[in-house]
Amino acid sequence: MKILIAEDDPVSSRILEKNLLNWGYNVNLAKTGEEAWGALKDEDLRLAILDWMMPGMDGVDICKKIRRRRRKKYTYIILLSAKDRKQDIIAGLSSGADDYMTKPVNFLELRARLRTGERIINLEDKLILVQDQLKDLASRDSLTKLWNRGEIIKFLREELERASREKKAVGVIMLDVDFFKKINDIFGHDIGDVALLQVVSRIKRKVRKSDKVGRYGGDEIVTILPNCPPSEIFKIGERLRLAVARRAIKTDLDAIPITISAGCACSEEVPEPTAEKLIRASDEALLIAKSQGRNCVAVHGMSNKGRKNV
Amino acid sequence: MSNHLDSSQDLPIDFSEVLERIGGDELFLEELLKIYFEEFREKIPFLREAIEQGNFSLIQELSHGLKGASANLSLASLKKACFALEMSGREKNIEQARSAFFCLETEFQRLKNYLEASPLGNRTGQRLGK
Numbered sequence: 001m002k003i004l005i006a007e008d009d010p011v012s013s014r015i016l017e018k019n020l021l022n023w024g025y026n027v028n029l030a031k032t033g034e035e036a037w038g039a040l041k042d043e044d045l046r047l048a049i050l051d052w053m054m055p056g057m058d059g060v061d062i063c064k065k066i067r068r069r070r071r072k073k074y075t076y077i078i079l080l081s082a083k084d085r086k087q088d089i090i091a092g093l094s095s096g097a098d099d100y101m102t103k104p105v106n107f108l109e110l111r112a113r114l115r116t117g118e119r120i121i122n123l124e125d126k127l128i129l130v131q132d133q134l135k136d137l138a139s140r141d142s143l144t145k146l147w148n149r150g151e152i153i154k155f156l157r158e159e160l161e162r163a164s165r166e167k168k169a170v171g172v173i174m175l176d177v178d179f180f181k182k183i184n185d186i187f188g189h190d191i192g193d194v195a196l197l198q199v200v201s202r203i204k205r206k207v208r209k210s211d212k213v214g215r216y217g218g219d220e221i222v223t224i225l226p227n228c229p230p231s232e233i234f235k236i237g238e239r240l241r242l243a244v245a246r247r248a249i250k251t252d253l254d255a256i257p258i259t260i261s262a263g264c265a266c267s268e269e270v271p272e273p274t275a276e277k278l279i280r281a282s283d284e285a286l287l288i289a290k291s292q293g294r295n296c297v298a299v300h301g302m303s304n305k306g307r308k309n310v
Numbered sequence: 311m312s313n314h315l316d317s318s319q320d321l322p323i324d325f326s327e328v329l330e331r332i333g334g335d336e337l338f339l340e341e342l343l344k345i346y347f348e349e350f351r352e353k354i355p356f357l358r359e360a361i362e363q364g365n366f367s368l369i370q371e372l373s374h375g376l377k378g379a380s381a382n383l384s385l386a387s388l389k390k391a392c393f394a395l396e397m398s399g400r401e402k403n404i405e406q407a408r409s410a411f412f413c414l415e416t417e418f419q420r421l422k423n424y425l426e427a428s429p430l431g432n433r434t435g436q437r438l439g440k
Binding site: 008009010011012014015018051053055082103104106107 | 331332333338341342345346348349371374375377378379381382383384
């Protein structure tokens with residue numbers, strides 16, 4: 001673990017450094033408050049031993065600055081001082097330090113206190129990990145593990161903002177499985193789920209890493225394509241359609257010939273595009289594809305080019 | 311000479327205390343004393359100048375630093391002299407500052423003499439030089 005020693009007294013600094021190196025820490029040294037503050041920009045520096053009295057910015061000033069910054073990960077601070085009166089200890093801890101040690105330092109004590117700091121950092125790391133996992137869980141559809149509707153719309157909004165800044169286009173492809181209700185009715189919902197998962201898996205293999213695929217609802221799958229000009233979107237829709245239609249989907253019961261219909265919309269073809277407008281446009285194109293006999297791709301604003309493929 | 315380590319009250323350095331603090335590593339103690347001597351020699355001219363100019367905040371800052379280093383090496387009398395100097399800075403008392411500075415230099419000399427003469431100091435003193 002990386003640790004910062006901010007101490008202007010070279011003797012104290014060297015003793016601390018030697019001990020910490022012996023205990024396996026990766027040590028950064030600073031001689032002034034300003035140097036320490038500069039070093040603390042490193043997000044991996046999670047443990048800091050700060051001397052209270054330093055030229056320029058002192059340890060207490062740094063504690064306050066650390067606590068004011070908005071950072072996901074916590075920095076554990078041990079404040080060192082020769083001041084051992086109760087009111088000094090209280091002032092030191094009130095400035096945001098987690099622990100306080102008087103100098104000269106007893107090294108067995110320091111080691112024990114560092115372990116406490118590490119325990120807290122490790123606990124926090126676990127908490128952040130679980131928090132991220134929960135957030136991910138809440139952002140995804142439980143069956144397909146695709147982004148859920150809320151997330152995909154959020155992503156589309158962000159991409160539209162970026163596209164307007166960078167003068168680029170965003171594409172949306174809304175697709176659904178042809179006669180999905182019938183598949184469920186004939187084979188049962190378990191097989192319907194398997195079929196949907198297979199469709200999702202084939203689609204995900206055909207999009208770029210920067211594209212986002214989400215479950216819009218039921219068997220409706222939406223794909224957001226950043227930096228996708230209108231000239232490309234039909235080709236991409238076709239690629240997805242073919243990936244599903246090319247061969248039947250194998251299930252435990254049977255191989256089922258499954259096809260999809262896709263509606264495409266591009267932000268360049270929609271006036272003052274918003275996420276809602278683009279989704280609506282792709283949905284309308286999907287309806288056109290359905291009306292043209294399914295297993296085909298239709299593009300918003302270019303309905304004549306929507307082609308039926310058998 | 312053999313009683314040096316026993317009458318630690320008056321000695322400029324408490325070897326047993328400092329060695330306990332650094333895990334009994336005598337070579338490391340030598341290294342630390344060398345750092346201390348360099349630091350002291352570097353700061354003394356600035357302290358002298360600060361006293362001449364009556365720059366009390368600088369007197370306080372410099373003597374505080376040396377006090378910490380002295381405490382770490384269990385140099386009790388030097389720590390005491392540094393503390394007196396730091397207080398003189400805080401109280402803006404130039405007479406007290408001059409007298410504390412005199413004590414500081416004298417105690418530093420006493421430490422050097424002691425290290426040159428004592429068994430552990432013999433090695434340390436030779437390596438540190440004057």
